[in-house]
Amino acid sequence: MPNHITAIDAFLQPFSSVISSRTEAILKKERQLAKSSLYDFANGYKYFGLHPSGEDWIIREWAPNATAIILIGEFSGWTEEGQFQFDKLANGVFELKVSKQILQHTDLYKLMVHWDGGKGERIPVWANRVVQDEETKLFSAQVWQPDIQYVWQNESQRSAIEVPLIYEAHVGMATENEGVGSYSEFMTDVLPRIKEAGYNTIQLMAIQEHPYYGSFGYHVSSLFAPSSRFGTPDELRELIDVAHGMGIAVIMDIVHSHAVKNELEGIGLFDGSPYQFFHDNERREHAAWDSLCYNYARHEVLHLLLSNVKYWLEEFHFDGFRFDGVTSMLYLDHGLERSFTQYQMYYDGGQDEDAIVYLALANKLIKQCNSHAISIAEEMSGYPGLATPIEQGGLGFDFRLAMGTPDYWIKLIKEKKDEEWGVGNIFYELSNKRAEEKTISYAESHDQALVGDKTILFRLIDSDMYWAMSKTDKSLKVDRGMALHKLIRLMTFCCAGNGYLNFMGNEFGHPEWIDFPRAGNDWSYKYARRQWSLVDNKELRFEQLDAFDKAMIALQRNEQFINEPHIQCLEANEQDQVLAIRRKHLLFIFNLHPSQSYTFYGISAPAGKYNVLLNSDASSFGGFNRIDDGIDYFTRPEAQMSNRHRVHLYLPSRTVLVLKHTPPKRIF
Known part of the structure; x- marks a missing residue:
């Protein structure tokens, strides 16, 4: 095949047999799973979970190790007494019908799951609404079936996004108030800013429910529940709908690389066994992330995760995903013990072949749901073929993040004097990419803004940001910082592989770091917000950096130069x-x-x-x-x-x- 990855990159030819075997494994697994298509296979969310059935509710869960499951909630005084025990069907499936007179919209409920030698309260795996009690801090599933169903006003993104200009955003910290922002506030206050700035895609973080707010949404507990911290499911739908009306696509961070260890909120010991969805040996825990690792070899896990992909695309009209932690999925050691200096390291048997199959199937499913939806891989090992079509020997992602670029800028700023910045090396680092892949370039994202690190402008200006950002102030450090901030971002932008990403607020040099409420900061929201008043203040220089970012984005909109691959x-x-x-x-x-x-x-x-x-x-x-x-x-x-x-x-x-x-x- 002339377009096969081994034909494009001759250095891959010694590994052609491994690449071919992986492609065949993907196609074989697809045949095993899907009688007709992955699209039909990924309907688990329509069968499992809580659904209306005439005058009743019907709820189903898969719990092969369970001996009994009992529905508990406000209606039962949170006790196991009453006629709310599930029937056990074949293949580990449990089912219960309960009258809508008993279980009503907004009622809270959980499952009491019994197994040999124990029992425990659990939130349903397939719950689509989970809320936290403000006093006890405990989470419960909530019935969410309003009388009036949301009616979509605008179509999803139905034309290809050739050059994604991505505004990475976190709904909770998008407000200036010291608290948690809402979907509605984001829609009203932030969407117009994004539209005015010229970005054509929004990447929403922390959408899947997670018990610890400070995890940035990466310790997911309920795969199918949009975080209730930010509002209701319909308010999320409206946010996406309004964005579509503005001509803006909306993608979400999807976390299928690991899951939270919490037993009460998560699914790690849902039916009393450690291996229902995760590995039951030394591979079960991700030591670096303090989380659990999915066992992608199990068909039930593939059913769960692929159904999750389809759920967000179909039920909420998302236009694609940024897959988190792909490097961790690809390698048995999560990529933590490898330097990736040789191609051999991608094909030496240290890869999770089951995870590789899952990622390719997820990308195939995305296109079956919406041919114009996009998938982006957060992957730092440089795995060949990651963003190459499956039939060409790849995994089918549309884009990979150019994760080395922010690290390069940090290293340059920290280790080199300004007069030592080598322009040839800068061009090489920014433009170097695999010929067969599309990349999303960025100078900094949320990762570079977290506590313990610094944004580019804060790293350049430091304490002068607090007293010398007025347009009337004189500061050589601010002058230098602003000039380099503009140069760094435009150099990254003009060498962008096929798209560009910016984390909200970084376009105008948002001060300080991101630090979510935690014991170490007395549970303060001071650094978990965005100070939009700074950029709105015409007397401050933040407005000038914002104006430059708008002009930079408009340059692509008007001239379409990133569409030209040759640099x-x-x-x-x-x-x-x-x-x-x-x-x-x-x-x-x-x-x-x-x-x-x-x-x-x-x-x-x-x-x-x-x-x-x-x-x-x-x-x-x-x-x-x-x-x-x-x-x-x-x-x-x-x-x-x-x-x-x-x-x-x-x-x-x-x-x-x-x-x-x-x-x-x-x-x-």
């Missing part, structure tokens, strides 16, 4: 620290030198006229207005009768110019 380095002058990049019809010229400005600096470029589209030195972006944006720049031949041309420019220190090329008219 050409026209100039990488290490001594002058000047970098010139050509992409499509745009010329990006960066002067990274901390003090040296250049007059009449010649850049090798295609012949023609150039006009300034974006100038980081504009006063509206917090610059010093040293460049006249209205000038037409014409190239000149390098020598008489030469076909090589140069465009000559004034390049102030720590600035970037984006020029649009107009070819010369042909004369016949």
